[in-house]
Amino acid sequence: MAQGDKINFSNPSGFPEFLPSEKRLELYLLDIIRRVFESYGFTPIETPAVERLEVLQAKGNQGDNIIYGIEPILPPNRQAEKDKAGETGSEARALKFDQTVPLAAYIARHLNELTFPFARYQMDVVFRGERAKDGRFRQFRQCDIDVIARRELSLLYDAQMPAIITEIFEAVNIGDFLIRINNRKILTGFFKSVGIAANKIKSCIGIIDNLEKIGEAKVKQALAIEGIIPEQTQKIIDFISIDGSVDQVLDKLHHLAENLPEPDQLKLGVTELATVITGVRNLGVSEHRFTIDLSIARGLDYYTGTVYETTLLGHESLGSICSGGRYEELVGTFLGEKMPGVGISIGLTRLISRLLKAGIINTLSATPAQVMVVNMQADLMPIYLKVSQNLRRAGLNVITNFDKRPLGKQFQLADKQGIQFCVIVGAEEAAAEKSSLKDLNSGEQVEVALENLAEEIKKRLGNT
Amino acid sequence: MAQGDKINFSNPSGFPEFLPSEKRLELYLLDIIRRVFESYGFTPIETPAVERLEVLQAKGNQGDNIIYGIEPILPPNRQAEKDKAGETGSEARALKFDQTVPLAAYIARHLNELTFPFARYQMDVVFRGERAKDGRFRQFRQCDIDVIARRELSLLYDAQMPAIITEIFEAVNIGDFLIRINNRKILTGFFKSVGIAANKIKSCIGIIDNLEKIGEAKVKQALAIEGIIPEQTQKIIDFISIDGSVDQVLDKLHHLAENLPEPDQLKLGVTELATVITGVRNLGVSEHRFTIDLSIARGLDYYTGTVYETTLLGHESLGSICSGGRYEELVGTFLGEKMPGVGISIGLTRLISRLLKAGIINTLSATPAQVMVVNMQADLMPIYLKVSQNLRRAGLNVITNFDKRPLGKQFQLADKQGIQFCVIVGAEEAAAEKSSLKDLNSGEQVEVALENLAEEIKKRLGNT
Numbered sequence: 020m021a022q023g024d025k026i027n028f029s030n031p032s033g034f035p036e037f038l039p040s041e042k043r044l045e046l047y048l049l050d051i052i053r054r055v056f057e058s059y060g061f062t063p064i065e066t067p068a069v070e071r072l073e074v075l076q077a078k079g080n081q082g083d084n085i086i087y088g089i090e091p092i093l094p095p096n097r098q099a100e101k102d103k104a105g106e107t108g109s110e111a112r113a114l115k116f117d118q119t120v121p122l123a124a125y126i127a128r129h130l131n132e133l134t135f136p137f138a139r140y141q142m143d144v145v146f147r148g149e150r151a152k153d154g155r156f157r158q159f160r161q162c163d164i165d166v167i168a169r170r171e172l173s174l175l176y177d178a179q180m181p182a183i184i185t186e187i188f189e190a191v192n193i194g195d196f197l198i199r200i201n202n203r204k205i206l207t208g209f210f211k212s213v214g215i216a217a218n219k220i221k222s223c224i225g226i227i228d229n230l231e232k233i234g235e236a237k238v239k240q241a242l243a244i245e246g247i248i249p250e251q252t253q254k255i256i257d258f259i260s261i262d263g264s265v266d267q268v269l270d271k272l273h274h275l276a277e278n279l280p281e282p283d284q285l286k287l288g289v290t291e292l293a294t295v296i297t298g299v300r301n302l303g304v305s306e307h308r309f310t311i312d313l314s315i316a317r318g319l320d321y322y323t324g325t326v327y328e329t330t331l332l333g334h335e336s337l338g339s340i341c342s343g344g345r346y347e348e349l350v351g352t353f354l355g356e357k358m359p360g361v362g363i364s365i366g367l368t369r370l371i372s373r374l375l376k377a378g379i380i381n382t383l384s385a386t387p388a389q390v391m392v393v394n395m396q397a398d399l400m401p402i403y404l405k406v407s408q409n410l411r412r413a414g415l416n417v418i419t420n421f422d423k424r425p426l427g428k429q430f431q432l433a434d435k436q437g438i439q440f441c442v443i444v445g446a447e448e449a450a451a452e453k454s455s456l457k458d459l460n461s462g463e464q465v466e467v468a469l470e471n472l473a474e475e476i477k478k479r480l481g482n483t
Numbered sequence: 484m485a486q487g488d489k490i491n492f493s494n495p496s497g498f499p500e501f502l503p504s505e506k507r508l509e510l511y512l513l514d515i516i517r518r519v520f521e522s523y524g525f526t527p528i529e530t531p532a533v534e535r536l537e538v539l540q541a542k543g544n545q546g547d548n549i550i551y552g553i554e555p556i557l558p559p560n561r562q563a564e565k566d567k568a569g570e571t572g573s574e575a576r577a578l579k580f581d582q583t584v585p586l587a588a589y590i591a592r593h594l595n596e597l598t599f600p601f602a603r604y605q606m607d608v609v610f611r612g613e614r615a616k617d618g619r620f621r622q623f624r625q626c627d628i629d630v631i632a633r634r635e636l637s638l639l640y641d642a643q644m645p646a647i648i649t650e651i652f653e654a655v656n657i658g659d660f661l662i663r664i665n666n667r668k669i670l671t672g673f674f675k676s677v678g679i680a681a682n683k684i685k686s687c688i689g690i691i692d693n694l695e696k697i698g699e700a701k702v703k704q705a706l707a708i709e710g711i712i713p714e715q716t717q718k719i720i721d722f723i724s725i726d727g728s729v730d731q732v733l734d735k736l737h738h739l740a741e742n743l744p745e746p747d748q749l750k751l752g753v754t755e756l757a758t759v760i761t762g763v764r765n766l767g768v769s770e771h772r773f774t775i776d777l778s779i780a781r782g783l784d785y786y787t788g789t790v791y792e793t794t795l796l797g798h799e800s801l802g803s804i805c806s807g808g809r810y811e812e813l814v815g816t817f818l819g820e821k822m823p824g825v826g827i828s829i830g831l832t833r834l835i836s837r838l839l840k841a842g843i844i845n846t847l848s849a850t851p852a853q854v855m856v857v858n859m860q861a862d863l864m865p866i867y868l869k870v871s872q873n874l875r876r877a878g879l880n881v882i883t884n885f886d887k888r889p890l891g892k893q894f895q896l897a898d899k900q901g902i903q904f905c906v907i908v909g910a911e912e913a914a915a916e917k918s919s920l921k922d923l924n925s926g927e928q929v930e931v932a933l934e935n936l937a938e939e940i941k942k943r944l945g946n947t
Contacts, residue, residue, distance in 0.1 A: 026537055026538060026817060027537065028535075028541075028588045028591045029592060030530075030531055030535075030592065031534065031535055034532070034533045034534075036528070036529060036530045036531050036589065037528055037529045038528070038593060039527060039603065042526075042528050043526065043527060045529075046527055057851040057852075057880050058875040058879070059875070059881070059882070060850055060882035061851075062503040062506075062507065062849060062852075063506040064500070064501055064502070065500060065506050065509075066500045067494055067495065067498035067622055068498070068532070068608065069495055069498045069610075069621075070494065070495065070498075071493075071494075071495055072556070073490055074491075074492050077492075085555045086555070087555055088554050088555070088556045089552065089578065089610075090551065090552050090553075090554060091549045091550070092536070092549070092551070092552045093612075094547075094549075110495070112495045112498075113556060114553065125500065127492045128494065128500075132502055133502075133503075134849060134896065134900050136886075138882070146533075148555035148556075157533075158533065171886075175864070175883070175885040182872075301864070301868040301869065302868050302872055303868075303872050353490060353492040385526060386524055386598075387524065387526060387527075388524035400639070404639075404762070404766050404767075405765065408766055408767050411522040414522075416522050416524055417522065418602075421640065422637060432598065
C-alpha cells in the first residue's frame with residue numbers, strides 16, 4: 020500500500036453511491052413501496068444480476084440499451100483456469116439491463132413452481148452502459164410489479180394499478196399527482212378508423228407519444244413525413260386532445276365508436292377502458308387522482324391495452340414518476356406461449372435524484388439512532404450500557420458514546436447526526452436511578468426516572 | 484422470437500435466484516438483521532456494484548478472489564462509441580468481490596461528509612468468479628457492520644459485536660449458538676514468548692487457524708515444515724487447547740503472562756480481551772452465549788485484535804455463521820491513514836442455503852397475502868373490491884380473486900400459496916353486510932359482520 024495515495028479511488032462515472040442520509044431515504048421509500056405491493060398480494064422474487072447474454076438479447080435486439088458483459092479477471096497465477104471454467108463463447112454472460120427479460124426467463128425456469136396469476140414484485144438494481152449525464156445512471160434500482168396469467172388476465176388487475184400508485188405516492192407525501200390512463204387499442208382503433216394503413220399505425224403512435232416533448236407543430240411534420248395527409252393529421256390531433264371529465268371523455272369515445280367506420284378495435288379499447296375506470300372507482304381511488312389522457316401511448320412496443328403515466332402536478336417537467344401498462348407477448352418469450360400481463364415500474368434511483376434536486380423531498384438524518392447515551396464518567400459505563408440496552412429493548416435506536424469528551428461536544432456529535440435525544444447520567448443521578456433527558460430540537464432538559472425513560476422518549480418522539 | 488424455444492434460458496451457473504418462498508425468507512431475515520443493526524445506531528450505506536479495477540486490486544493483490552470485469556457490449560450500429568466512452572485502460576471497471584475494499588474507497592471519497600466513529604451497515608450483493616460448487620455462489624449477499632474511527636476506537640465497540648450477534652440469532656430462532664472470542668495479540672504475544680521468530684508468526688497463526696479443519700497431526704506437520712521445533716509446537720498446542728469457563732481462561736492467561744519472557748504483547752492482548760469480556764457482560768449477553776477460544780484466528784491478514792466466530796451448536800460442520808474482528812490498517816488504505824475498525828459479517832446467501840439444507844429453517848409461504856376474497860358472482864365484484872380495500876387499510880395483505888371458478892378451486896388456489904383465510908360473500912351475505920370467514924388451517928368457517936372482519940382476522944392471525 021505504499022502507492023495508496025496514487026490510486027484514483029473515485030467511483031466510476033454513472034455508478035451512484037449513497038451517503039447514509041440518502042440510503043436511509045431510499046430504504047424509507049422502499050419500505051413504503053414494499054408494504055403497498057404486499058398489501059395487494061404481490062410477492063417478492065429476485066433474479067440474478069447476471070444472465071446469459073443470449074437471454075438478455077432474446078427480444079430480437081437490446082434496443083438502445085448498452086449491455087455490460089462480465090469476464091473473470093484471474094490472478095496471474097491462475098490464467099489457465101479461464102478456459103476450463105467455460106467463461107466464454109456460448110456461456111457469455113452480462114448484467115441485466117431491465118427486469119422484464121429476466122422475468123420472462125424466470126417464469127420459463129420455474130413455470131411449474133409458480134402459481135398463476137403470478138403477481139410478483141422486484142426491487143433489484145439493473146445496469147445500462149449509458150453515457151452518464153444528468154439524471155442518467157448506469158446502475159439503478161427499479162421497483163416493478165407485474166401480474167402474469169397463463170391465458171386470460173382480468174382487467175381488474177389493470178384497475179388495481181392506479182390504486183397502488185395512489186397509495187404509494189399518498190404515503191410518500193410528495194404533493195398532488197395525476198394518473199393518466201389510456202388504452203392502446205383506442206389509439207390503434209381510431210387510427211384504423213381514419214384510414215391509416217395498418218403498417219403505419221405503430222410509428223404514428225410513436226410520434227404522437229412525443230407530443231408533450233416536441234409540440235404540435237413537430238408532430239404534424241413527423242406525421243406528414245410518414246405520409247399521413249393533413250386531414251387525417253387534424254383528426255388525430257383533435258382526437259388525442261379530447262378532454263373533460265372521465266365520464267365526458269368516455270361518452271365522447273362511445274359516440275365516436277358508433278359513428279366511425281371499422282370501429283371494432285376502437286370499441287374494444289373503449290370497453291376495456293370503461294371497465295378499468297369502473298374498477299378504479301370501485302377500489303376507492305379519489306376522482307382527482309386519475310384522468311383519461313388519449314395522448315399517452317408509452318413508447319412503441321410492448322403495450323397492447325391499458326397504459327399509465329403519473330404526473331406530479333406543478334412538476335410536470337420531471338416526466339412520469341410511475342408508468343406501465345398491459346402487454347400480451349412479453350413474458351411468454353422463452354416458452355412460445357402467450358402470457359398476458361400488466362405491470363408498473365418506479366425508477367426509484369432516478370426518481371429520488373430528481374425529487375431531491377427539485378426540493379420535493381429531503382434526505383433523512385444521517386443515522387437511525389434517536390438517542391445518544393452520553394459518557395459522563397468512565398466508571399459509570401456499566402450503567403450507560405445497561406440504560407442503552409433497556410432503551411433498545413423498548414424498540415429505540417441508541418448510540419452509547421464510549422469516548423470521553425466535554426458534554427457540549429457530545430451534544431454537538433449527536434446533533435450533527437440528527438439524533439434528537441441525549442440521556443445524561445452522572446454519579447448523583449445514577450445513585451438515584453434517574454437521568455436527565457435533553458431534547459436537542461427544543462433544548463429542553465427534564466429529569467426522568469430510569470425506569471420511565473423509554474416510555475418518555477417514545478412519547479416525545481410520537482409528538483414530533 | 485421465432486427461435487425463442489432454442490434459447491438456453493437457464494440461469495448462469497453459480498448465480499442464485501429466489502423463488503417467492505425463498506425471497507420472502509431472505510427479506511424476513513434482512514428485516515431482523517437491519518432492525519438489530521439500527522438499534523445499535525449503525526446506519527445504512529450502499530456502494531456501487533462496480534468499482535475501478537485498480538481500487539478493487541488496491542490491497543496489493545486480490546487474494547483468491549476472481550474478480551469479474553465489466554465491458555460494454557454495444558449494439559452493432561454503435562460500436563464507434565466504445566472508445567469515445569472511455570471504457571477501457573485506466574478506466575477498467577469490475578464488480579465488487581467484498582464490501583471491505585469498497586468501504587475503504589467510500590470513506591476516502593466522503594471523509595468530510597461522514598461522522599466518526601462511523602458505524603455503518605451494508606447488505607449489498609457481491610460477486611466472485613469462484614468455481615460454482617456446493618454452497619459457493621458467484622453472487623451473494625453479505626450483511627456487514629463495521630465501526631471505523633479516525634484515531635482511537637474504544638474496545639467497547641468490540642464488546643457490542645457479541646451482543647449484536649446474540650440478538651440477531653435469538654430473533655431468528657435457529658437454536659443454540661456459541662460466540663467464540665479471541666484476540667490476535669494473545670496469539671502473536673504467546674508465539675513471541677515461546678521464541679518463534681517474528682517473521683514466522685503470521686504463517687504459524689494461519690496453520691493453527693486450520694486446527695478444526697485438518698486436525699492436530701497435520702497442524703504439527705505443518706508447523707514442523709515452518710521450522711518450529713517439537714517443544715515449541717507442543718507449547719502452542721497446549722496453549723490453544725486451554726479451556727474452561729471464561730474466567731478460568733482469563734486467570735490462566737494472566738498467570739502465563741506473568742511467567743513468560745517478553746510478555747508485553749501477550750499482556751496487551753489479555754487486557755484487551757478482559758475489557759471486551761467485561762463489556763459483553765455489562766451489555767447483558769447471557770454467559771452461555773460466549774466463550775474464549777484461543778484456537779480461533781480468522782485467517783492470515785487483516786485482524787490485529789479481537790476476533791469472533793459463531794458456531795451453531797449441534798451443527799458445527801456448518802462452520803462459522805457470523806465472524807469478524809478488529810483491524811488497524813484496512814480502511815485507511817486510500818488515505819494513508821491508520822483507521823482502526825471492528826466489524827462482523829453474515830454471509831446471508833450461503834447461510835440461508837446451508838440452514839435450509841440442514842433443515843434448521845424453512846422457507847415462508849409463497850405469498851405475503853393472508854387473505855383471499857373469493858369470487859362468488861361477478862355482479863358482487865364492487866363489494867369484493869371494497870371489502871378487500873377495507874382489509875388492506877387495516878394492515879392486512881389481501882388478494883381479490885378476479886377469476887370465476889368453483890369455490891373449491893378457489894380455496895385450493897389460496898391453500899397452495901399458504902393464504903390462511905378466505906372471505907366468502909354471496910348475495911344473501913352481501914345484503915346482510917356479512918361474510919363467511921374460512922380458516923384453511925383449521926377448516927373452520929364462521930359468520931362475521933363485514934365491519935368486524937378485519938379485527939376478527941387479525942385476532943386469529945395473532946393466535947397462530
